[in-house]
Amino acid sequence: MPKGTHVGKLKLSVLRNSLPEQFLTNYDYEFIYKMKCALCAIRNRAKAGRDILAHSVLEELIIYLCSTEAVSFIETEYNEEKDVSKEHPELKEWVFDLFGDMDIKSFLYSGLYIPDSHPYHFDYWDDLQFFMTNDAA
Secondary structure: OOOOOEHHHOOOOHHHHHOOHHHHHHOEHHHHHHHHHHHHHHHHHHHOOOOOOOOOHHHHHHHHHHHHHHHHHHHHHHOOOOOHHHHOOHHHHHHHHHHOOOHHHHHHOOOOOOOOOOOOOHHHOOOOOOOOOOOOO
């Protein structure tokens, strides 16, 4: 598709239904590539024994999406045998303990409009905002 095409224009996209709807037109190839690089950086920190804390909204979003996808896989695997979510409610909540809040869900997945000046607005997703220490980057 031509430059500037975003996932909303695609007939089929897993990310289209996973990413916050307000910023749909911003999810172009460059953003998806940036997202992939951020995921690789998180994975490399984890492999090196460093933190997997989210330092930006983009990292928080990636970890949140990975956790929700993992829960879906776990539920699918055990669906026929037992209701895993009822037996282990922490499966869906651990990620908010990692973040220290539910802001990702409260702001990006609650249907609220995020104004330009808000820290969860798309323009600030790359900014290092959370859990910043000397060894965070």
